[in-house]
Amino acid sequence: MARIVAANDDDSMELNTISSIHDSTLGQLLKNVSDVRKMAIGDETPVHESLNQDYNDGYMRTVPFVLSFDNLTYNVSVRPKLDFRNLFPRRRTEDPEIAQTARPKTKTLLNNISGETRDGEIMAVLGASGSGKSTLIDALANRIAKGSLKGTVKLNGETLQSRMLKVISAYVMQDDLLFPMLTVEETLMFAAEFRLPRSLPKSKKKLRVQALIDQLGIRNAAKTIIGDEGHRGISGGERRRVSIGIDIIHDPILLFLDEPTSGLDSTSAFMVVKVLKRIAQSGSIVIMSIHQPSHRVLGLLDRLIFLSRGHTVYSGSPASLPRFFTEFGSPIPENENRTEFALDLIRELEGSAGGTRGLIEFNKKWQEMKKQSNRQPPLTPPSSPYPNLTLKEAIAASISRGKLVSGGESVAHGGATTNTTTLAVPAFANPMWIEIKTLSKRSMLNSRRQPELFGIRIASVVITGFILATVFWRLDNSPKGVQERLGFFAFAMSTMFYTCADALPVFLQERYIFMRETAYNAYRRSSYVLSHAIVSFPSLIFLSVAFAATTYWAVGLDGGLTGLLFYCLIILASFWSGSSFVTFLSGVVPSVMLGYTIVVAILAYFLLFSGFFINRNRIPDYWIWFHYMSLVKYPYEAVLQNEFSDATKCFVRGVQIFDNTPLGELPEVMKLKLLGTVSKSLGVTISSTTCLTTGSDILRQQGVVQLSKWNCLFITVAFGFFFRILFYFTLLLGSKNKRR
Numbered sequence: 001m002a003r004i005v006a007a008n009d010d011d012s013m014e015l016n017t018i019s020s021i022h023d024s025t026l027g028q029l030l031k032n033v034s035d036v037r038k039m040a041i042g043d044e045t046p047v048h049e050s051l052n053q054d055y056n057d058g059y060m061r062t063v064p065f066v067l068s069f070d071n072l073t074y075n076v077s078v079r080p081k082l083d084f085r086n087l088f089p090r091r092r093t094e095d096p097e098i099a100q101t102a103r104p105k106t107k108t109l110l111n112n113i114s115g116e117t118r119d120g121e122i123m124a125v126l127g128a129s130g131s132g133k134s135t136l137i138d139a140l141a142n143r144i145a146k147g148s149l150k151g152t153v154k155l156n157g158e159t160l161q162s163r164m165l166k167v168i169s170a171y172v173m174q175d176d177l178l179f180p181m182l183t184v185e186e187t188l189m190f191a192a193e194f195r196l197p198r199s200l201p202k203s204k205k206k207l208r209v210q211a212l213i214d215q216l217g218i219r220n221a222a223k224t225i226i227g228d229e230g231h232r233g234i235s236g237g238e239r240r241r242v243s244i245g246i247d248i249i250h251d252p253i254l255l256f257l258d259e260p261t262s263g264l265d266s267t268s269a270f271m272v273v274k275v276l277k278r279i280a281q282s283g284s285i286v287i288m289s290i291h292q293p294s295h296r297v298l299g300l301l302d303r304l305i306f307l308s309r310g311h312t313v314y315s316g317s318p319a320s321l322p323r324f325f326t327e328f329g330s331p332i333p334e335n336e337n338r339t340e341f342a343l344d345l346i347r348e349l350e351g352s353a354g355g356t357r358g359l360i361e362f363n364k365k366w367q368e369m370k371k372q373s374n375r376q377p378p379l380t381p382p383s384s385p386y387p388n389l390t391l392k393e394a395i396a397a398s399i400s401r402g403k404l405v406s407g408g409e410s411v412a413h414g415g416a417t418t419n420t421t422t423l424a425v426p427a428f429a430n431p432m433w434i435e436i437k438t439l440s441k442r443s444m445l446n447s448r449r450q451p452e453l454f455g456i457r458i459a460s461v462v463i464t465g466f467i468l469a470t471v472f473w474r475l476d477n478s479p480k481g482v483q484e485r486l487g488f489f490a491f492a493m494s495t496m497f498y499t500c501a502d503a504l505p506v507f508l509q510e511r512y513i514f515m516r517e518t519a520y521n522a523y524r525r526s527s528y529v530l531s532h533a534i535v536s537f538p539s540l541i542f543l544s545v546a547f548a549a550t551t552y553w554a555v556g557l558d559g560g561l562t563g564l565l566f567y568c569l570i571i572l573a574s575f576w577s578g579s580s581f582v583t584f585l586s587g588v589v590p591s592v593m594l595g596y597t598i599v600v601a602i603l604a605y606f607l608l609f610s611g612f613f614i615n616r617n618r619i620p621d622y623w624i625w626f627h628y629m630s631l632v633k634y635p636y637e638a639v640l641q642n643e644f645s646d647a648t649k650c651f652v653r654g655v656q657i658f659d660n661t662p663l664g665e666l667p668e669v670m671k672l673k674l675l676g677t678v679s680k681s682l683g684v685t686i687s688s689t690t691c692l693t694t695g696s697d698i699l700r701q702q703g704v705v706q707l708s709k710w711n712c713l714f715i716t717v718a719f720g721f722f723f724r725i726l727f728y729f730t731l732l733l734g735s736k737n738k739r740r
């Protein structure tokens with residue numbers, strides 16, 4: 001029976017017994033937790049020394065991790081304000097004031113920040129708004145592009161490779177990005193399916209989720225949906241804990257959190273930090289930013305870094321704060337919240353003439369003094385049960401003891417002996433097909449819970465079909481009927497594309513969930529693209545059949561059953577390419593409104609150049625490329641061929657009066673006049689005429705001669721695939737998730 005050591009005696013979040021998974025890596029993880037010593041709050045012992053003590057006491061049974069960072073400096077160049085005077089180069093060089101404004105300025109967001117922390121601890125970054133808290137967390141979590149950040153971040157003295165960091169760490173964003181229609185339990189279960197390896201049986205994944213629900217203290221909300229503005233769901237504090245749960249399901253070694261308590265009441269904030277404390281105690285390093293911790297929250301923190309405009313103004317334990325400020329000359333009054341006092345003082349200094357320079361300098365001296373008084377022992381002490389472990393080996397040993405569940409599979413193959421293990425932590429916990437399956441399942445479940453969305457979509461297609469059916473009711477084969485048929489096809493085919501615009505918000509709403517999940521390798525981007533296509537396809541079939549059924553017979557289209565089948569296929573292909581095109585756009589545009597504007601404009605151009613309004617040979621040469629790019633062109637030509645491919649069918653009848661002038665080429669009014677005149681002058685009634693315009697003549701007149709209908713269908717389908725591939729590349733390039 002395993003029980004996680006509670007941070008406090010009054011801990012109400014009793015942890016479930018998980019004896020059934022005791023034999024697994026997970027069971028070991030939780031077993032190890034009970035062995036981890038709770039560090040005394042306010043212990044000023046440096047990281048290296050506390051490690052020594054752990055080993056010497058024989059107390060530390062988990063593999064130790066030390067994260068250290070040195071001289072982190074991050075500059076950004078701030079673009080100068082737009083000043084029309086800068087446009088004149090001569091003035092710019094002559095006038096020093098203008099020259100000053102024209103030059104790009106460099107802003108230092110982090111200035112030589114150093115520190116270290118170890119597993120079992122929570123390190124909190126504090127400071128006023130804009131002091132650089134999030135930036136420091138980003139720097140530590142490798143969310144700043146390589147060339148831009150100076151300084152080093154090391155784990156156990158070794159620089160972390162980006163690929164490795166992705167596997168062993170998690171980053172919890174400030175916003176709770178969750179699927180609103182899934183319950184807490186389902187949300188965590190999907191996270192388990194993404195992050196835990198296939199080799200772990202489903203029953204054990206379920207146990208992990210249940211243990212996590214208890215660990216997070218959200219048992220009462222387990223069956224409740226997450227909710228959003230339109231649907232009542234769990235509370236803000238519970239959401240926060242679910243967000244954290246998603247990212248710790250695989251039990252990362254490093255956990256970064258950007259203001260996990262922001263927007264929460266003090267009780268919820270305390271609960272969240274208590275959860276984090278437990279995670280740390282299970283052998284993780286927790287680093288988070290926080291605005292103003294309450295007294296109780298402060299009691300759970302081990303190390304603090306106070307920032308002021310990118311500089312460190314205090315680095316140490318909460319317990320040392322009073323001594324630090326007393327020695328600085330601003331003692332903290334009794335009964336005053338230590339961090340509140342410190343933050344107020346920093347703010348006051350920031351507003352004063354000298355700024356925080358004095359405090360920054362004092363902190364440097366203080367750090368020096370601390371270093372001198374605690375001579376640093378080597379990182380891995382000789383008495384360590386894991387002597388000379390490389391970082392990879394330390395991680396492997398940690399995994400074999402239950403941490404980092406997603407890596408367990410490979411390490412199990414490699415053997416758990418820490419000296420010989422060669423770590424091959426896979427970048428992703430699961431093969432691609434599992435990811436696609438899980439993503440599709442989640443997406444379908446979410447859609448099933450919102451049937452109104454599909455209902456609205458099918459209703460809009462059926463209503464459009466119905467309106468078209470009544471307007472173009474039973475068209476005949478007269479020349480007028482031919483004209484109307486052309487109009488119907490052009491309108492119907494472009495409508496297909498317009499109704500696809502509703503695919504736009506799908507990805508835009510999910511984008512940040514996708515970015516959060518892929519940033520730390522929950523699944524591959526390609527899996528997301530494939531599952532997106534797979535999930536959307538069945539609904540496209542429904543829509544195609546509904547539209548074809550409402551219009552085919554009502555309009556009186558030709559071709560019998562095979563004609564109907566092809567009509568259905570080309571509508572489906574149009575929906576496919578249209579939704580792919582819109583999906584691609586959703587990966588490029590930043591907002592739904594802008595997306596709709598672009599979709600409407602581009603589809604209008606597609607229609608303009610489709611060949612309906614203007615024949616291909618009348619389109620200017622410099623626009624002809626747009627004709628071939630037009631998504632409407634191919635389905636339009638395909639349905640025309642489907643309709644007018646019968647060369648024996650006659651659409652215009654008449655008599656040929658003159659040898660060289662077929663009546664069919666004359667305007668309709670002229671034809672009727674001529675026929676009337678001829679029949680009058682002959683004194684006979686013309687009862688039988690020859691066929692002057694067949695279906696193939698119409699196709700020729702419309703310029704539909706280059707491609708067969710099957711080729712048009714093929715190109716339409718291919719366009720769909722092309723845009724899905726483009727969508728993949730936009731995801732690849734657009735979701736790097738790193739600051740420059």
Ligand SMILES: Nc1ncnc2c1ncn2[C@@H]1O[C@H](COP(=O)(O)OP(=O)(O)OP(=O)(O)O)[C@@H](O)[C@H]1O
Nearest residue numbers: 076078107109127128129130131132133134135136
């Ligand atoms: N790309 C950038 N260009 C210029 N300034 C930037 C850029 N990114 C961030 N900053 C500035 O850097 C400072 C630190 O930002 P950061 O988000 O780290 O602050 P913070 O302490 O987390 O603030 P908050 O508590 O409000 O979230 C802010 O003044 C911000 O405006």
